[in-house]
Amino acid sequence: MGIIQNRDAQFMLLAGFIIAIGLVITTVMLNSIIFEGNMAVGGGSELSKYELVNMMQITRDEIRNAYINATLIGGTDVTVNFSMQMNNFSANLPKMFALHGGAVNITLDIGNWNNTRYANFTDNGMPAGAANWTVVEGVNVSSVDVFKFYNVTKASGKNFKIEARNSTGSSVWSIEFNDTHYIVTNITNTTNGSTPINPLPNDINLIDPIYYFQSASSYGPVSIQIIYGNNSYGRFKIQGIANGKVFYRERDYILNTTSTFSTSKFKINMTIPVSVPR
Amino acid sequence: MFDERAQLHTLEGVAASVILLIVIIYAIDATSMTPLTASTSSVHIESELQTLGQDILNTLDYAEPGYRSKLKYDIMNWDGQEYIWNGTLYIEKGNFSSSHNLTNNLTRLLKDILVNQGIAHKVEVVYLINSNNITVPSSSTDIIYAGSPSNNAVIVSRKIVLQDTDIVSTGNPIEDIDHSSNLRNIVEIKLVMWRM
Numbered sequence: 001m002g003i004i005q006n007r008d009a010q011f012m013l014l015a016g017f018i019i020a021i022g023l024v025i026t027t028v029m030l031n032s033i034i035f036e037g038n039m040a041v042g043g044g045s046e047l048s049k050y051e052l053v054n055m056m057q058i059t060r061d062e063i064r065n066a067y068i069n070a071t072l073i074g075g076t077d078v079t080v081n082f083s084m085q086m087n088n089f090s091a092n093l094p095k096m097f098a099l100h101g102g103a104v105n106i107t108l109d110i111g112n113w114n115n116t117r118y119a120n121f122t123d124n125g126m127p128a129g130a131a132n133w134t135v136v137e138g139v140n141v142s143s144v145d146v147f148k149f150y151n152v153t154k155a156s157g158k159n160f161k162i163e164a165r166n167s168t169g170s171s172v173w174s175i176e177f178n179d180t181h182y183i184v185t186n187i188t189n190t191t192n193g194s195t196p197i198n199p200l201p202n203d204i205n206l207i208d209p210i211y212y213f214q215s216a217s218s219y220g221p222v223s224i225q226i227i228y229g230n231n232s233y234g235r236f237k238i239q240g241i242a243n244g245k246v247f248y249r250e251r252d253y254i255l256n257t258t259s260t261f262s263t264s265k266f267k268i269n270m271t272i273p274v275s276v277p278r
Numbered sequence: 279m280f281d282e283r284a285q286l287h288t289l290e291g292v293a294a295s296v297i298l299l300i301v302i303i304y305a306i307d308a309t310s311m312t313p314l315t316a317s318t319s320s321v322h323i324e325s326e327l328q329t330l331g332q333d334i335l336n337t338l339d340y341a342e343p344g345y346r347s348k349l350k351y352d353i354m355n356w357d358g359q360e361y362i363w364n365g366t367l368y369i370e371k372g373n374f375s376s377s378h379n380l381t382n383n384l385t386r387l388l389k390d391i392l393v394n395q396g397i398a399h400k401v402e403v404v405y406l407i408n409s410n411n412i413t414v415p416s417s418s419t420d421i422i423y424a425g426s427p428s429n430n431a432v433i434v435s436r437k438i439v440l441q442d443t444d445i446v447s448t449g450n451p452i453e454d455i456d457h458s459s460n461l462r463n464i465v466e467i468k469l470v471m472w473r474m
Contacts, residue, residue, distance in 0.1 A: 007286060011286070011289075014293065017293055018293055025300075050435075054436060054437050058437055058438065058439050065439070065460065066459075069460040084459045088461045092406055092464055095406065095415055096404070096406070096415060096437060096464050096466055098415075245342070247343070248344035249343065250343075278343040278344055
């Protein structure tokens with residue numbers, strides 16, 4: 001009986017081997033395609049993230065600078081001077097973003113300024129902003145030379161409070177306004193003044209000795225807080241030295257700016273409230 | 279005569295050549311990677327460099343209300359010259375004997391972070407210029423030059439706005455593009471980084 005010569009097994013082995021190699025090649029190629037695809041998507045959106053933040057920042061800074069310049073010049077054309085600078089900025093900014101293939105459009109709403117609608121004493125000046133917030137920290141009390149609240153209007157039946165706290169968070173001085181009185185409280189919890197006020201004075205100069213703010217100077221650096229800021233609106237200005245540097249905190253109005261940023265892939269509209277002057 | 283040996287030999291030959299091809303491609307890929315080769319494996323390094331660069335510019339561009347940022351201050355005080363790193367200082371290009379060097383907030387940070395990590399870098403600015411009564415972006419001007427970047431270089435940028443009240447140094451080429459208002463110019467600062 002002769003040997004049966006059959007090469008089917010060899011063919012099957014080879015076929016299996018070639019299929020295995022084919023699978024390996026296909027897997028590697030798929031992996032590369034997925035990886036490059038992800039990189040392309042990441043590369044497309046990476047630029048915009050930083051560009052957007054930068055655009056919002058320089059727009060906010062320019063609005064503040066234009067407001068300060070216009071109000072310094074004064075006169076009857078204050079808003080005209082402001083608008084002229086902002087128009088020049090809006091016209092030139094897109095030229096810089098065009099270098100990266102992005103289109104930018106900036107519009108500004110100064111209705112609050114034109115109609116003398118003051119901002120709430122909240123963190124961001126909006127009615128829904130944080131009502132209890134820190135205006136500035138590390139303040140040297142005796143260095144504070146401007147501490148004013150102007151054009152203040154308080155909601156009826158609601159209180160509004162300004163407070164100085166020491167480094168441990170304890171109150172060392174506060175002034176609270178209700179519908180009929182203001183109440184000053186110092187560290188020893190003795191009420192230094194409860195002079196009747198009705199209505200609330202438009203301009204409150206807290207440097208005035210009658211408010212005893214300087215009594216907090218012996219308790220080291222303080223943080224100045226606003227409490228129940230959503231119950232009132234108006235303007236404020238605080239100036240002095242904090243952490244060894246002159247600081248300025250000031251708000252007249254909230255101006256809304258809308259920035260549109262678009263590329264070939266997406267378009268974004270952002271409206272942000274900008275507190276002016278700074 | 280019917281015989282399948284030729285078919286088998288052909289198939290074996292094809293399989294062997296595919297294996298050889300894979301080995302050769304793998305060997306070339308593995309050995310041709312240098313630190314300057316742009317490849318998928320350098321993506322992680324590029325991402326790290328980008329974060330580092332953005333952090334540097336973010337830190338320099340922070341300012342308290344009523345103050346100028348350090349980055350703006352450095353741009354205002356730039357004298358329009360180009361500087362190169364000589365191993366110790368950023369010295370004026372083409373004037374090596376001069377003691378004139380660039381020392382500001384930007385160079386201090388670059389020296390502390392990028393030089394110490396062996397990251398090559400250059401700093402460029404683009405600003406607006408008036409050309410034939412039309413305002414257009416300028417070409418890139420080097421403040422710090424360090425040769426041509428490699429293929430895997432990373433660019434991060436930051437834009438700042440200069441006012442007329444931001445007085446610039448003598449020789450600074452950033453002009454006032456708008457005499458009708460207090461806007462002086464819009465400047466883009468680009469930091470280019472790459473691994474050596």
